[in-house]
Amino acid sequence: MIYVWSVLSFAGLTVTLAAVLMVAEQLLVNYGVCKLDINAGEKPLEVEGGRTLLESLYANEIFIPSACGGKGTCGHCKIIVSSGGGPVLPTETSHLTRKEIRMHVRLACQVKIREDIYVRIPEEMLNVKMFSATIQSTIQLTYDIKEIRMKLNDPAEISQRPGQYVQVEAPSPDGDVFRAYSISSPAYQPEMVELVVRLAPGGVASTYLHNLNVGDPVSFTGPYGEFYLNEDPSTEIICVGGGCGMAPIKNIIYSIYDRWPDRSCWLFFGCRTTADIFYLKEFEELSAKHENFHVVYALSDELADGGRWEGETGFIHLAVDKYLEAGIARQAFLCGPPPMIEAVTRVLKGKGITAEDIFYDEF
Amino acid sequence: MNETSALIILVAAILTNNILLTNFLGMCSFIACSGQIGTAVGLGTAVTFVMTTTTMLNYVIYHCVLIPLGLCHLTFIVFIVVIAAFVQFVEMFVERFSPKLYFALGIFLPLITVNCAILGASLFMIIRKYNFLQSVGFGLGAGLGWALAIILMAGLRQKMRYSNVPEPFRGVSIAMIVTCVLAMAFMGFAGMVAIQ
Numbered sequence: 254m255i256y257v258w259s260v261l262s263f264a265g266l267t268v269t270l271a272a273v274l275m276v277a278e279q280l281l282v283n284y285g286v287c288k289l290d291i292n293a294g295e296k297p298l299e300v301e302g303g304r305t306l307l308e309s310l311y312a313n314e315i316f317i318p319s320a321c322g323g324k325g326t327c328g329h330c331k332i333i334v335s336s337g338g339g340p341v342l343p344t345e346t347s348h349l350t351r352k353e354i355r356m357h358v359r360l361a362c363q364v365k366i367r368e369d370i371y372v373r374i375p376e377e378m379l380n381v382k383m384f385s386a387t388i389q390s391t392i393q394l395t396y397d398i399k400e401i402r403m404k405l406n407d408p409a410e411i412s413q414r415p416g417q418y419v420q421v422e423a424p425s426p427d428g429d430v431f432r433a434y435s436i437s438s439p440a441y442q443p444e445m446v447e448l449v450v451r452l453a454p455g456g457v458a459s460t461y462l463h464n465l466n467v468g469d470p471v472s473f474t475g476p477y478g479e480f481y482l483n484e485d486p487s488t489e490i491i492c493v494g495g496g497c498g499m500a501p502i503k504n505i506i507y508s509i510y511d512r513w514p515d516r517s518c519w520l521f522f523g524c525r526t527t528a529d530i531f532y533l534k535e536f537e538e539l540s541a542k543h544e545n546f547h548v549v550y551a552l553s554d555e556l557a558d559g560g561r562w563e564g565e566t567g568f569i570h571l572a573v574d575k576y577l578e579a580g581i582a583r584q585a586f587l588c589g590p591p592p593m594i595e596a597v598t599r600v601l602k603g604k605g606i607t608a609e610d611i612f613y614d615e616f
Numbered sequence: 617m618n619e620t621s622a623l624i625i626l627v628a629a630i631l632t633n634n635i636l637l638t639n640f641l642g643m644c645s646f647i648a649c650s651g652q653i654g655t656a657v658g659l660g661t662a663v664t665f666v667m668t669t670t671t672m673l674n675y676v677i678y679h680c681v682l683i684p685l686g687l688c689h690l691t692f693i694v695f696i697v698v699i700a701a702f703v704q705f706v707e708m709f710v711e712r713f714s715p716k717l718y719f720a721l722g723i724f725l726p727l728i729t730v731n732c733a734i735l736g737a738s739l740f741m742i743i744r745k746y747n748f749l750q751s752v753g754f755g756l757g758a759g760l761g762w763a764l765a766i767i768l769m770a771g772l773r774q775k776m777r778y779s780n781v782p783e784p785f786r787g788v789s790i791a792m793i794v795t796c797v798l799a800m801a802f803m804g805f806a807g808m809v810a811i812q
Contacts, residue, residue, distance in 0.1 A: 259690055262681075266694060270701040277705055281712040340719050 288369040291315070296379070300366060306334070307361040315374065316381040316474040318420060322430045323362035329433075330361040332378075337370030381474055382408055384419075388469045389445065394531035397452045398497055399463055402438070402445060403471055410443040411475070415482055415505040416586065416612070419446060419475030423458035432458035435588075435614070436476065437500035439507035446473070449500040480612055483584040486513045491585040491606075493573060493597045495523040498588030499532060501614065505586060506536070510543050517545040519576065523569030523593060525554045527562060549576060570596035579604045587613040618745050620811055622753035625746070628811040629757025635733050636765040637799040642733030646766050647791055649724065656770035659724040660763025664756065666706065666728050667737050670699050671755030674738040675748055695738045703729045733762055744811075768798060 284302025289309060291298070300309040307323050307330050310316075321327035328348035338359050341349065345360045364370075386403035394400050405411060413436055420431040438447035453459045465471060482505065483490070490509060492502040502520065509516055524530050536548045551565035551572045565572045570593070583606050587594050594613045601611055635641050642663070649659050674695050682688055707725045711718045718725075728734060737758045741751045772794055781790050 255686070258685065259687055262685060262687055263690055263693065263697075266681075267697060270697060274701060274704055274708075277708055281708045342719065 284367050287366050289313075289366065290369070290371045291374055291379070292376075293371070293373075302366050302368075304366060305362055306332075306338070306359075306364040306366055306370065306372070309366055310361060310374075314383065315379060316383060316420075317361050317374070317378060318431075318433065318477045319362060320420070320431055320433055321362075322428065325360060325363050328360065331358050332361050333357050333373040334359045334364060335371045335373060337366075337368050338364045338372075339367065377479075378477070380412075381477060382411075383472060383474050384408060384411065384446070385470065385472045386446065388465050388467050388471060390467060391465065394449070395529055398531065399450050399452070400437070400447060401450055401462055401465065402447045403473075404445050411446060412443060413440055413446075413476040414478070414480070415440055415508040416480030416501050417476040417478035418501070419448075419473045420477065421448070421458055421462065421471065421473040423461040425457045430457055431474065432456075433477070434458075434462075435501035435504070437503045439504055439511060441508065441511050446475075449497050449503070451497040480586070482508070483610075485582075486516045487582065489581055489583045490516070490518040491521070491573075491577070491583055491601070492519065493521040493523075493569060493585065493587045493589070493593075495569065495589035495593050496529070498614070501588055502586065503532065506539070506546070510539060510546065514543055515545055519547045520549065521569050521573050521576075521597075522548075522550045523572075523589065524550060524552055526552060526557065527560050547576070568596065569593060570600045573597055574600045574603075577601075577604050581605075583610060585611045587611065589615075591615045618747070618750060620750065622749045624809050625750050625811055626753040626757040626760075628809040629754050630761040630764060631802065631805040632809055633811055634761040634765055634802055635736060635758040636762050637795075637802045639736060641736040642731050642762055643795075645727055645731050646762075646769065646795075647788060649727075650766050650769040650773055650791070653767065653770045653774060655724070656766045657763075659727070660759075660766050662724050662728055663731060663733065664759030664763050666699075666703060667734050667759035667762070668752065668755040669706075670695075670702055670734055671737050671741055671751050672748075673698055673702060675741060675746075675751045678742060691739070691742065692735075695735055699734055699738075700729045733758065765798065769795065772798070 282303055286299050287302040289298040289300045298313050300313070305323060307317060307319060317330045317332060319327065319330040321329075323330075325344045325348075331348070331353070334357055338357075341354055341359065342363050345363050346354075348360060349358055384405055385407050386405045389402045389404040391402070392400040416435070418433045418435045420433050422429050422431055434448045434450060436446055437449045438445055448462070450459050450462045452463050490505065492505060494502045499522065506518060506520060509518055520536060530550060533548070533550055540546045540548050549565055549572050551567060551569050552562055553566070553568050556562055565575075585601050585606055587597050594615055598611055598613070602608070629635065633639075636643070636646055645659065649655050677694065677698060678691065682691060682694065703725065710725070737755050740758075741754055746754055769791070773791065776790065776794070785793070
């Protein structure tokens with residue numbers, strides 16, 4: 254009998270407390286409709302208060318980049334909140350510099366809308382759209398890198414610049430997550446988006462993408478990214494990459510030779526072993542057509558027994574150092590692991606390229 | 617029945633029977649959040665408020681519900697649920713009516729739910745057979761005592777940033793040693809007032 258009483262009274266207490274909390278929530282956490290003003294009246298919205306800024310923007314089809322799904326860990330969703338955002342929270346401070354805090358930069362996923370709020374969003378981000386697409390083809394490039402080509406359905410075309418990226422929506426046990434991937438298909442093929450994805454052990458999105466088959470639906474937002482290719486054809490373009498850092502570089506190179514067939518461009522690509530090499534044949538064909546395009550692949554590990562390799566050996570920054578002459582107007586785009594970027598940046602600065610002309614993407 | 621006056625219990629709970637330094641309750645948040653004086657003050661305030669109110673609430677529930685129904689074996693679980701629910705309620709209330717305080721307390725409010733000192737205060741009140749007024753005194757005193765300890769600790773740790781602590785002791789180890797010294801210092805108050 255005592256057990257029945259215990260269970261009943263404990264259940265009763267829990268239910269009462271839960272009910273009190275729910276009533277309190279209804280009464281207290283109700284902010285009504287708030288005004289959400291973007292870029293000083295350019296796009297006034299009315300949103301339900303009590304949700305985060307990021308959620309409200311997504312609900313209104315404004316896709317701010319965010320990789321962690323609003324947990325406050327990636328720091329991608331920075332936007333300027335000119336008023337109505339409350340003070341900067343402890344969860345944000347680790348992602349913001351002092352200068353950014355002075356400029357009222359906030360993490361959109363941490364700002365809760367409690368009153369009328371005024372935000373500034375770069376024009377480009379307002380043009381970001383949600384795309385639905387179908388897998389057109391998948392090609393295994395190396396043991397862990399796959400090329401995935403997606404045909405766009407709605408909208409049917411994407412207007413992108415080389416170097417930009419999309420955020421693919423991948424299902425996970427904790428709800429959908431978005432992960433960023435650079436677009437590897439050139440800008441003159443607006444009807445599709447191609448990605449080069451390395452399978453990260455335990456990675457949610459890369460596992461999802463690697464397991465997709467032809468005909469499967471996929472959705473992503475984009476394009477994002479601030480990289481602008483130098484429009485002056487006399488400026489030489491240097492691309493240095495490693496692993497899946499190939500994606501933006503492939504886009505840059507094909508877009509360049511579509512517009513400026515005679516423009517000078519170098520591609521340096523670092524691999525560990527012959528098993529890591531991909532796209533070499535395609536680039537050699539391209540280089541045969543355009544005499545000013547130079548391809549250099551380098552292997553950093555010792556050759557395995559019976560392997561054949563006639564190209565460069567050693568880390569890629571050594572090859573960059575060997576081939577480039579100093580004192581030519583250049584723009585460099587680096588994409589690969591941080592130690593590679595650091596070493597190559599040092600070499601390029603030694604060749605007289607200023608820091609403003611070196612763009613990089615670490616992963 | 618305990619005859620000590622509520623005021624004496626209040627003073628004793630702050631100094632001689634400091635819940636943190638003599639009973640070692642609430643150690644985890646004490647070690648984790650004593651890096652800066654600002655956060656220590658915020659967390660200390662929140663703990664004091666929640667401790668005082670939950671002791672009152674739990675006193676009422678214990679004497680008006682659990683004893684009449686003969687359900688004293690449910691004390692622990694009921695107290696925990698009441699504390700958790702109350703903290704949730706306080707969080708909503710503060711967020712609505714004082715956003716400033718809400719932001720000042722920030723993430724510390726929900727952290728209190730898992731602070732064992734809060735549950736400890738409610739349980740001591742039962743063990744020591746306090747009446748309502750004594751319980752209020754004890755809850756408030758224990759909260760203030762906890763706040764005092766964490767603020768002192770934060771001050772010491774801020775000073776310690778400029779000291780040359782030997783490598784193996786850096787971080788939590790030196791914090792534990794300093795807590796120990798602090799606890800011994802508080803033993804100096806021992807003869808002043810005594811509560812059971």
